[in-house]
Amino acid sequence: MKTRQVLLAxxxxxxxxxxxxxxxxxxxxxPMALMxxxxxxxxxxxxxxxxxxxxxxxxxxxxxxxxxxAEDKIYDIRDIESDMFFGSLAYGVCDNWDxxxxxxxxxxxxxxxxxxxxxxxxxDGDYGFAWGVGSRATxxxxxxxxxxxxxxxxxxxxxxxxxxxxxxxxxxxxxxxxDIEMDYWQTQVGVAAIYHMDVWSxxxxxxxxxxxxxxxxDERYTIDxxxxxxxxxxxxxxxxxxxxxxxxxxxxxxxxxxxxWGEGQWxxxxxxxxxxxxxxxxxxxxxx
Numbered sequence: 001m002k003t004r005q006v007l008l009a010x011x012x013x014x015x016x017x018x019x020x021x022x023x024x025x026x027x028x029x030x031p032m033a034l035m036x037x038x039x040x041x042x043x044x045x046x047x048x049x050x051x052x053x054x055x056x057x058x059x060x061x062x063x064x065x066x067x068x069x070a071e072d073k074i075y076d077i078r079d080i081e082s083d084m085f086f087g088s089l090a091y092g093v094c095d096n097w098d099x100x101x102x103x104x105x106x107x108x109x110x111x112x113x114x115x116x117x118x119x120x121x122x123x124d125g126d127y128g129f130a131w132g133v134g135s136r137a138t139x140x141x142x143x144x145x146x147x148x149x150x151x152x153x154x155x156x157x158x159x160x161x162x163x164x165x166x167x168x169x170x171x172x173x174x175x176x177x178x179d180i181e182m183d184y185w186q187t188q189v190g191v192a193a194i195y196h197m198d199v200w201s202x203x204x205x206x207x208x209x210x211x212x213x214x215x216x217x218d219e220r221y222t223i224d225x226x227x228x229x230x231x232x233x234x235x236x237x238x239x240x241x242x243x244x245x246x247x248x249x250x251x252x253x254x255x256x257x258x259x260x261w262g263e264g265q266w267x268x269x270x271x272x273x274x275x276x277x278x279x280x281x282x283x284x285x286x287x288x
Contacts, residue, residue: 026084027274030251030261031192031203032138032148035092039282043088043100047274049265053077055215057236064228075215075236080110082156084130090278096138106130108158108182126159138194148203149191156213157183169221176221184213184238190247204248209267213238245270257281 027047035041055075061068086104093099105127134152141147161182166175192205219232249263259278265271 026132026152026154026186026188027086027272027276028134028150028152028188028190028207028247028263028265029136029274029276029278030148030194030201030249030259031136031150031190031205031247032146032194032201033092033094033096033098033136034251034259034278035090035098035280037092037094039092039280041090041092041278041280041282043086043090043102043276043278045084045086045088045102045104045274045276047084047086047272049082049084049270049272050079051082051211051270051272053080053211053238055236055238057215057234059217059232059234061230061232063230068230073234073236075217075234077110077215077238080108082106082108082158084156086130086132088134098136100134100136101132102134102154103129103131106156106158108156108161124161124163128156128158130154130156144196146194146196147191148194149189151187151189153185153187155183155185172223174221174223176219178217178219178232181216181218182213182238184211186211192247199253201251201253202249203251204246207245207247207265208243209245209270210243211238243267 026049027045029043029045055077057073058070059073060070084104084106086102088100088102090098090100107127109124132152132154134150136148136150138146138148161180162178163180164175164177166173168174169176186209188207188209190205190207192203194201194203215236215238217232217234220229221232222229245265245267247263247265249261251259251261253259257280260275261278262273262275264273
């Protein structure tokens with residue numbers, strides 16, 4: 001028993017160290033151990049997220065091959081929407097501790113501005129690769145109640161996005177085309193109180209979320225049609241605007257092999273809903 005407790009504590013510490021190097025929101029699922037010692041399982045997940053982010057960095061401008069200047073800029077990314085699909089492979093280290101690895105894909109859509117009067121750049125990234133690691137555990141039980149937690153790190157790399165536009169900028173008629181590249185880490189640490197009722201489990205609790213990533217803009221512009229032309233480039237760091245939130249959900253044990261779950265997440269600047277199905281193939285052969 002002491003050995004298992006040490007292993008569980010070590011796993012939580014390792015995951016916490018991973019979370020400090022890259023920090024946000026993705027489907028979390030039930031914040032409790034589900035596999036059982038030595039068992040493998042598959043989790044199929046879908047999530048839809050909307051979150052406000054901020055990108056801070058340096059914007060550099062050239063014109064007709066000459067350097068114009070560089071300045072610090074803040075890009076507001078309001079209500080960025082992302083759909084994500086994952087498949088996870090989970091393993092029960094012991095009855096109270098699961099580890100999992102997920103792979104999948106995610107997209108991203110939003111409008112990006114630097115302030116009033118600035119042009120609007122449209123982010124419309126198609127599906128790109130996403131992956132992550134996580135750990136969930138049940139810490140203690142009191143009759144129908146238990147207390148659990150989860151920590152996960154997920155990396156998103158939506159496909160690059162292109163945009164074009166024409167209009168007034170800096171008091172001059174301009175046309176422009178550009179490309180946006182974005183990738184970011186999202187990390188969540190959550191705990192929850194869980195109530196068990198027959199084949200149902202309901203949970204609610206607080207969580208922390210962080211985002212760390214890059215947003216790069218590469219733009220070409222022309223003034224008055226045939227006039228001077230130049231480039232604008234920006235390299236920025238992505239960060240979240242709200243770190244604290246609430247997550248809640250329900251898990252339905254449909255059979256020994258299948259669990260179905262749904263969840264919600266909410267903070268001042270983000271929300272997410274997700275659902276998934278967990279399949280434990282070893283349960284099929286448990287009675288043989």
